[in-house]
Amino acid sequence: MLKKAMFCLAVLLFAGVCLSARADDLEFRKVYKLKPAMSVDEIMKISEHVQYTLFANDYQSTGNVLYVEKSGATRTRKFLRQRIILGPDSLRPEYRYKDLVMFTQPTMVKGLGILTWSYNDLDKVQNQWLWLPSLKKVRKVSAAQADDSFMGSDFTTEEITTRRFEDETFKLLSEEKFKGGFSEIDAKSYYQGRDCYKIECRPKRDPWYYSKRLTWIDKEFGSTIYDEVYDPNGKLYKTILKRYEILQVNGKDYPTQVFLEVKDLRTGHKTGIVMDDIKFDQGLSEGLFTVKSLMRSRW
Amino acid sequence: MKKTVFLSVLFAFLIFPITVFAGEIGDDLEYAGYLKTELWLKNYNDEAHQSLSAFKNTFDIGLESKFSDAWAFFFHPRYFYDAAYGIRNDFDSNFDKNQDKMGHTQRTEWLRDCYLDYFSDKLDIRLGKQQVVWGQADGLPFMDRVMPFDLTTYWLPDFADIRIPLWMLKAEYSPRLNSTLQFLLIPDFEASRSAPHNAPFSFSANNAWEGFKPVNRNYGGSAQTLIYRPAKKLKNSRVGLRWRSMMGDLEYTLNWLYGYSTSAYTFTDSFTAAIPDTSFGDYIVSRRHKLTHLAGFTFNKSFVDPGLFKDWTLRGEFIYVHNQPTYYGTDGSRKKTELTDNYAYLLGFDKNFFTNWQFSAQFYQFITNDRTWDTYQVLNAYTYGVMDKVENGLTCKIATDFMHERLKPEVLIIYSDDNDGRISLKTKYELKDNLWLGCGYHHFWGPPRGSNGQYRNNDHAFFDVTYTF
Numbered sequence: 001m002l003k004k005a006m007f008c009l010a011v012l013l014f015a016g017v018c019l020s021a022r023a024d025d026l027e028f029r030k031v032y033k034l035k036p037a038m039s040v041d042e043i044m045k046i047s048e049h050v051q052y053t054l055f056a057n058d059y060q061s062t063g064n065v066l067y068v069e070k071s072g073a074t075r076t077r078k079f080l081r082q083r084i085i086l087g088p089d090s091l092r093p094e095y096r097y098k099d100l101v102m103f104t105q106p107t108m109v110k111g112l113g114i115l116t117w118s119y120n121d122l123d124k125v126q127n128q129w130l131w132l133p134s135l136k137k138v139r140k141v142s143a144a145q146a147d148d149s150f151m152g153s154d155f156t157t158e159e160i161t162t163r164r165f166e167d168e169t170f171k172l173l174s175e176e177k178f179k180g181g182f183s184e185i186d187a188k189s190y191y192q193g194r195d196c197y198k199i200e201c202r203p204k205r206d207p208w209y210y211s212k213r214l215t216w217i218d219k220e221f222g223s224t225i226y227d228e229v230y231d232p233n234g235k236l237y238k239t240i241l242k243r244y245e246i247l248q249v250n251g252k253d254y255p256t257q258v259f260l261e262v263k264d265l266r267t268g269h270k271t272g273i274v275m276d277d278i279k280f281d282q283g284l285s286e287g288l289f290t291v292k293s294l295m296r297s298r299w
Numbered sequence: 300m301k302k303t304v305f306l307s308v309l310f311a312f313l314i315f316p317i318t319v320f321a322g323e324i325g326d327d328l329e330y331a332g333y334l335k336t337e338l339w340l341k342n343y344n345d346e347a348h349q350s351l352s353a354f355k356n357t358f359d360i361g362l363e364s365k366f367s368d369a370w371a372f373f374f375h376p377r378y379f380y381d382a383a384y385g386i387r388n389d390f391d392s393n394f395d396k397n398q399d400k401m402g403h404t405q406r407t408e409w410l411r412d413c414y415l416d417y418f419s420d421k422l423d424i425r426l427g428k429q430q431v432v433w434g435q436a437d438g439l440p441f442m443d444r445v446m447p448f449d450l451t452t453y454w455l456p457d458f459a460d461i462r463i464p465l466w467m468l469k470a471e472y473s474p475r476l477n478s479t480l481q482f483l484l485i486p487d488f489e490a491s492r493s494a495p496h497n498a499p500f501s502f503s504a505n506n507a508w509e510g511f512k513p514v515n516r517n518y519g520g521s522a523q524t525l526i527y528r529p530a531k532k533l534k535n536s537r538v539g540l541r542w543r544s545m546m547g548d549l550e551y552t553l554n555w556l557y558g559y560s561t562s563a564y565t566f567t568d569s570f571t572a573a574i575p576d577t578s579f580g581d582y583i584v585s586r587r588h589k590l591t592h593l594a595g596f597t598f599n600k601s602f603v604d605p606g607l608f609k610d611w612t613l614r615g616e617f618i619y620v621h622n623q624p625t626y627y628g629t630d631g632s633r634k635k636t637e638l639t640d641n642y643a644y645l646l647g648f649d650k651n652f653f654t655n656w657q658f659s660a661q662f663y664q665f666i667t668n669d670r671t672w673d674t675y676q677v678l679n680a681y682t683y684g685v686m687d688k689v690e691n692g693l694t695c696k697i698a699t700d701f702m703h704e705r706l707k708p709e710v711l712i713i714y715s716d717d718n719d720g721r722i723s724l725k726t727k728y729e730l731k732d733n734l735w736l737g738c739g740y741h742h743f744w745g746p747p748r749g750s751n752g753q754y755r756n757n758d759h760a761f762f763d764v765t766y767t768f
Contacts, residue, residue, distance in 0.1 A: 067703050075705075075729065075731070075732050076732055105732075106732040106733055106767055107331040107332065107333055107733070107767035107768065108333075108729070108732075108733075108735055108765070108767055110331050119603065121604075123604065123605045124603045124604055124605075125601075125603045125609065125610055126603070127548060127601050127603055128601070133459070134457040134459055134460075135432070135457060135458050135459050136430050136432050136458075136459040136462070137432040137434075137435065137443075137458075137459075138435070139435050140435060140550065140599040140601060140612055140614065140649075141601075141612060141649060141657075142601060142610050142611060142612045142649050142650050142651050142657075143601065143603075143610065143651075144651060144655075145610075145651050145654050145655070147654050148651065148654045148655045149655065149700075149703065149704070151704070152700065152703040152704025152705075153703065154703075269703065271703075285420060286476060287420050287473065287476060290473075290476065290477050291477070291543070291550070292423065292471060292473060292479050295471075296416070296418060296423065298361070298363055298371070298373045298412070298416070299331065299361060299363075
């Protein structure tokens with residue numbers, strides 16, 4: 001009996017190791033699709049792969065951030081974003097990706113540039129430089145804290161740039177047809193009836209600014225299309241809608257974020273980020289993601 | 300006066316209805332600019348009243364034309380007019396006499412940028428009028444010594460607004476990733492500028508000298524000031540080199556600059572006493588720029604690995620200036636100007652706390668190689684106050700934001716070991732995308748001949764409105 005139990009335990013452990021190894025070892029520059037009977041960890045790993053466009057060599061888009069007050073008053077920011085994906089199989093295996101954001105409008109923030117180097121090592125924080133138009137100089141800065149607002153929006157920095165698979169634990173709640181996510185910015189409902197996995201994600205940090213989030217993952221491409229975020233008291237306080245489109249790039253289907261909308265239910269404030277002119281695999285040089293590039297700013 | 304006020308108000312509000320942002324004309328021509336109105340109120344600490352010291356209206360526009368991915372041209376003029384001189388009804392006062400030097404854009408400073416850019420993987424060239432900035436210090440010009448400065452409002456405005464741009468060649472060669480060699484050739488010359496006598500932020504050394512002149516005249520003396528500027532010739536060009544690279548996460552630069560100092564220094568060329576054993580007599584003084592070497596290095600490192608210092612950023616700058624003209628004398632009185640060597644270094648620590656509170660602290664020292672010359676002691680160049688061989692200082696900057704980055708307050712505190720310092724509070728509020736409000740307060744304290752203490756009776760509140768397009 002004991003031998004049988006030991007054997008079963010060994011099989012379970014082996015299977016667990018295999019599963020986690022598969023989940024941890026997604027190759028960069030490769031598109032993954034969800035398959036039936038995948039574990040929740042595998043699903044979330046693919047979701048992360050999609051979010052950070054780790055399937056591509058590089059990424060470029062223009063973006064428009066809309067800050068919408070409860071009253072409807074709206075402010076905007078426009079930016080150009082470029083990213084090069086590096087990863088363990090690249091010439092610089094310590095880096096995950098390097099990211100350059102340059103604000104183009106409005107005039108008051110025009111020229112502000114943020115260069116970010118993100119590492120594969122989970123324990124490392126990001127390296128970050130700013131180009132400050134008001135000082136006309138580059139300034140090395142400490143990376144923003146994970147729970148800080150991302151560019152003044154209702155997103156946190158973690159939600160956009162730093163959250164990793166390893167930061168949360170996951171539980172598959174159900175497979176269901178999504179009820180639909182309503183965008184208040186363009187007054188439309190999206191993804192109604194879409195086949196999704198509904199997953200509960202709990203942060204390993206405790207205490208943290210959220211106690212859990214419920215996320216709906218599109219079954220076809222593994223992208224997160226909707227999040228409900230709960231505060232430390234377990235009360236829903238934020239919803240996030242993410243719209244994806246499939247871009248055909250060199251014969252491959254790239255799931256691409258084209259619109260993000262977050263609503264803070266406590267304040268009624270909303271933030272929308274619209275991505276335009278999205279390009280993948282342009283052959284961006286790593287030399288673009290250096291301090292020298294920040295210094296090229298004329299504004 | 301009515302006409303001046305009318306023109307100022309018209310100037311300030313003409314563009315108010317414009318609700319467009321930075322725009323594009325065609326695919327390759329882009330423009331952006333602003334119109335800003337600033338009001339500065341001087342607060343006399345001991346007289347308990349206020350006076351208007353500036354009502355400054357600024358028009359700024361930048362035009363960028365991209366010919367290709369590699370080539371671009373940038374043109375950026377700016378002009379300001381200070382209406383305070385028309386508004387204040389105190390003709391013939393010291394304030395009013397400064398209108399020519401303070402009331403509008405001076406010299407060639409209207410042209411902020413005018414250059415041609417060429418970018419490639421290995422080589423970037425920027426040719427034309429521009430600013431070059433070295434170093435990363437907050438609120439202090441440590442390594443930031445390539446450009447001359449307009450110090451008519453001391454070090455209070457953003458440095459990009461008070462650097463005086465110069466025509467130059469800047470070439471950046473990248474032999475490998477994250478390493479660049481910068482070469483500067485600066486045939487243009489402009490002197491750093493300070494406020495004239497009795498302006499709100501004139502240096503006390505200047506005020507003392509100008510105050511001494513009429514007294515000296517009464518005792519039969521005279522004073523003649525000769526100004527020598529290096530000719531704008533190729534042979535007088537300043538030359539600079541900067542190597543920037545990384546060792547792991549440590550980023551460093553090695554810097555060298557040679558040429559005429561941008562600051563003019565006062566030398567006494569001759570003095571004949573009118574009354575023996577007194578300082579009354581015939582003076583011939585000159586303002587000269589001397590050839591100096593500047594060498595130094597900077598570094599910064601963000602601690603990205605786990606450990607005690609994770610999330611902290613450490614910065615440092617060290618400069619050595621060879622042959623810097625330095626004043627010697629007794630407290631309040633310059634007797635000699637000698638060439639000596641000076642050193643300065645700064646260590647900075649940055650970290651974000653409480654989610655979005657950015658905290659930055661700096662410790663610095665200014666070290667004069669020769670504390671005394673003959674029997675005289677080294678003097679503060681702004682005030683002629685006696686300095687120590689080593690002057691220590693601390694700065695602290697705290698910045699945050701509220702309301703989705705609509706409201707951005709920050710405070711900068713600069714403090715030196717002679718209990719001399721200032722606190723500068725500044726807040727910006729975004730009313731709309733193209734309409735920003737600002738306000739702040741500068742409080743000074745310290746001994747009368749301290750760098751900041753000289754303004755201890757000169758606190759200023761300011762308010763501004765900026766319309767962008």
